[in-house]
Amino acid sequence: MSSVDLTQFHKTFFEESLEGLDAMEAALLALDSGSTDGELVHTIFRAAHSIKGGAATFGFTDVAAFTHVAESLLEEVRSERRGIDAELIDLLLRSVDCLRGMLARSRAGQPVADAESEALRGELVRLVSGEAAVAVAVAAAPKAVVAGWNIDFSALPHLLHTGNEPLRLFRELQQLGRLEVLRAFLVDGAPAQLADFDPTTCHLGWQLRLHGDVARADVDAVFDWLDGDCVLAIKPFDAAPAASEAAAPAPAAVAASAAPPAKMAVRETATASSEGSSIRVGIDKVDALINMMGELVITQSMLSDIGEKFDMSQLERLREGLVQLERNTRELQESVMRIRMLSIASVFNRFPRLVRDLERKLGKQVRLELHGENTELDKTVLEKIGDPLVHLVRNAIDHGLESPEKRKAAGKSETGTLKLNAYHEGGNIVVQISDDGAGLNHAAIVAKAQQRGLVAEGQELSDAEVAELIFQPGFSTAAQATDLSGRGVGMDVVRRNVRDLGGTVGVRSVTGQGSTFTIALPLTLAIIDGLVTAVGEERYIVPLISIVESLRLKADTVRKIAGGGEVFLFRDEYLPMMRLYKAFGCADAVSDIESGIVVVVEEDGRRVGLLVDDLLGQQQAVVKSLEAHYQRVQGISGATILSDGSVALIVDVSGVVRLGQSQGQRRKAA
């Protein structure tokens, strides 16, 4: 029906709506913590209002209906007809959550309203006073047959200043029926002399007659913008049934509003959920990029200039040019990488809400401090770090911080402090979660570990070793979470998630004073620090982060085990050994243990030795996806191009460890 395809604006609508909900949530939380900033209520209202307007325009009727009620409620708050209390904030926060879900379902093309959203909407409706009046549609007006209308219309002097033009009105009236001007006159107060007339002031009035069976609402609609700008009297001119005036429908503005929403509702299901991931980039970053590009072009033209008429006297200029090229390239690389960088604030901003909810649920008092929200992280890292952080924050409040009574008894402030801090350190981003709670409960952790067979009875453990225990797979599962007063709920999962991002996580704890979890993450996933190894003619890159040690073995430390596998002794422990040339099928590789080198790698606490010919050095590798260009290969996470232009494959350590284990198991079974 429409000539304009509105689906192209849906993506923008979803993005701005989700941003609006974030702003709404933040403002609600600020109100909850006692802020009296009047602007907060306006922010909340505006967010709901915009979402409603957009949702109705783009045909997301369920979202529009929901926000309509929320907006009515907020309007009461805004106009100070309703006070704001914790209960109302609670309800509105739940509405925010609900709307997030509704938007997600709209986006996916799924049914939008569900039992939960309907229940919540019902709750909102019950709260809003006078809701019934708003929702009632305008009833169809009884249609009286008329011969036409007498219209007395006198402009008020400021009419033209509102951008309204009597001529336009006459034109519109003419479209309804035949228009007869009975009389035009000067309104009282008009200047007596022509010279005194101000062309922007209107002093005219008209007696008009509109012929034809025209609905009163249509006539009203022509004048609907002129309320307060003119004196208007509209009467049926055959004056037959006197009732018609009284039965005239409500002003046109109301009638017009009742119809539209349903029109576009159908299109909703047709919108495919084909959303490409997009990124918002600050204009300064784009400018920096363009700037850099400009410098690169200058260097390029300088070099080609030298190349065209090169003789040895220009060698120095050529060298300079190449140095400049190198600098340009490096800066360009940095700028491009920076485009993928987003501030961690988007993740941190979830926590005020989470902390508030947990505070209530667990009966604790928590003061949340956020530092370094503007620290930037690669978009992919950012998207994946949220869950581990939530897990750590939850643990800190659940297990770390004590109840107000316990804190008081321990001579601490009743309100615990939870601190989140993000900062750059070297090539890493560090995120710390610290609490001033009880610290790790060593006795409970050791007892648990013994019970689970992770530690032998009577074994002496250092503080660091005890802390390390909570990251062990199988140390605890969700089922044991409640009967353990220490930490350890799924911490192995946290560590695995962080490892998947190429990062590390550790904990420092002081009994009675609290714990600090430190996550170190690479700036980006697109570049890794790797060790270049030679295997026959091939080059393999092993991520530095996974390497425990590289060593040359004596043949007598290697044992063959049943099934053809090999193990070797490493720090009093037998580790499986993988000959990389065998695993990847490389020719002409070193097969003699004593002439090759074993790289010990670790993943999830499991270690494996990789036999390679030689170590060639460290290199930063730009990761290229193998799947995108070829196909997925077990034990390989990607490829990169070395400085001599050859291709090297990047070893996927977790894959290789799994490969080694499955071979081991097969052999054991055989």
Add this chain to the structure above:
Amino acid sequence: MAKILAVDDSASMRGMVAFTLRGAGHEVAEAENGQLALDVARGSSFDLVLADVNMPVMDGIAMVRELRAMDAYKGVPILMLTTESHTEKKMEGKAAGATGWLVKPFDPEQLLATVKRVLG
């Protein structure tokens, strides 16, 4: 065809309005709040201004008041894009000097019809 200034803080609404009007051959400038709209309006001239009411920094009503105080915009039609539940806002807009309004939600046809109504 006419030169139109579209003011709305919602990028999707603004995009929809601008796209529709451009499709009908109009020249459209965009601004995302009243303050920015005033800057744009000062540097150029327009035959019509379409403005959302609720916007951060400067709302549509304050913007109308400011525009009407400028000689170049005394008689230029200004339409408020508003929602049905805010009759008092319409009146506030009128009092500030708005020409009329277009009730949200509207579809591209309604938008074009209203613009045609104003511009003739």
